[in-house]
Amino acid sequence: MNNYKEFSVSAIPFIQEVLSGVLWQLDISGIQEEENFIKIFCTEESLTNQKEISAQLQKLVNESVIESFIVSEKILENKNWNEEWEKSREVITVSDTLVIKPSFKEYSPKPNQIVITIDPKMSFGTGEHQSTKLSLLFLEKYVRNGFKILDVGTGTAVLAIASVKLGASGVIAIDNDECCYENSIENCEVNSVHEKIDVRLCEIKNVGEKDFDFIVANIQRDILLEIKKDISERIMRNGILILSGLLIQDSNEIRLEYENLNFTFIDSNILGEWISLVFRFR
Numbered sequence: 508m509n510n511y512k513e514f515s516v517s518a519i520p521f522i523q524e525v526l527s528g529v530l531w532q533l534d535i536s537g538i539q540e541e542e543n544f545i546k547i548f549c550t551e552e553s554l555t556n557q558k559e560i561s562a563q564l565q566k567l568v569n570e571s572v573i574e575s576f577i578v579s580e581k582i583l584e585n586k587n588w589n590e591e592w593e594k595s596r597e598v599i600t601v602s603d604t605l606v607i608k609p610s611f612k613e614y615s616p617k618p619n620q621i622v623i624t625i626d627p628k629m630s631f632g633t634g635e636h637q638s639t640k641l642s643l644l645f646l647e648k649y650v651r652n653g654f655k656i657l658d659v660g661t662g663t664a665v666l667a668i669a670s671v672k673l674g675a676s677g678v679i680a681i682d683n684d685e686c687c688y689e690n691s692i693e694n695c696e697v698n699s700v701h702e703k704i705d706v707r708l709c710e711i712k713n714v715g716e717k718d719f720d721f722i723v724a725n726i727q728r729d730i731l732l733e734i735k736k737d738i739s740e741r742i743m744r745n746g747i748l749i750l751s752g753l754l755i756q757d758s759n760e761i762r763l764e765y766e767n768l769n770f771t772f773i774d775s776n777i778l779g780e781w782i783s784l785v786f787r788f789r
Contacts (some may be wrong), residue, residue: 510551511536511583514560517544518567518576520754520780522727523636524662525572528684529563540635551582572729599635601643605669610697621672624697625663626690641776641783642666642725642751648774649747649785650675650721657681657741659711659724659734660752664691664704666723671700675721678704681714711737718743725751732764739768742788751783758782 527538534553539546549555557580564576598614599607606622608614616622652674658667661680670678682688688708695701711734722742762772774785
């Protein structure tokens with residue numbers, strides 16, 4: 508069995524989806540999400556090294572996406588990184604109702620529990636990250652039977668799957684990353700909700716439908732600001748909007764920008780340094 512190089516990457520602020528998106532462009536074999544850092548794995552023969560990783564992260568610093576970062580390296584001798592990843596994955600209890608588990612873990616649900624099976628592969632959204640948990644909690648609170656939902660930046664499709672299991676009649680789940688697109692389709696099939704979820708490889712500007720009862724977007728601040736008009740054009744009057752993937756210090760700017768587009772702020776929740784906002788469209 509080959510040796511693997513393991514790099515641990517932390518950053519301030521820690522924006523997992525941004526870091527992963529940048530680092531997947533390198534010659535690596537996998538990424539493992541942790542609470543406040545990520546691990547990157549590559550073969551010993553890979554040209555990826557600490558200097559190359561730091562160069563990619565420095566670009567994020569130069570663009571003011573992050574303030575600082577730390578990269579460390581070690582060798583995993585005769586270990587299969589994927590087996591190590593599987594050992595570290597656990598069943599995640601989001602609430603009394605929602606539970607997320609990987610396919611290789613056994614779990615006996617309690618009465619009325621909704622169990623979602625997610626294998627993230629290269630996609631973001633295992634349910635461990637605070638922004639995903641916040642989104643799931645708000646879906647549980649606000650989704651109603653029959654809702655037509657748009658999931659923007661679906662990642663693993665965990666939010667789309669949860670929406671259907673909570674009663675939505677249909678979800679359009681979009682992502683502009685091909686790996687996320689393929690992973691979303693697989694996860695929808697595993698959870699037997701593929702007939703109600705339309706997974707698309709596209710951006711929100713390519714979505715022709717404009718009558719959604721509910722939109723959820725778990726993406727970083729810059730993208731949420733960029734697509735605000737697209738969101739406002741695709742939601743019904745009195746429709747609900749969940750915005751997540753936001754640091755607490757981003758909330759005032761996001762509120763102002765969306766309230767200027769006829770959204771009324773109605774709810775928020777915080778986990779750690781992350782916040783999710785809920786609006787109703789007037």
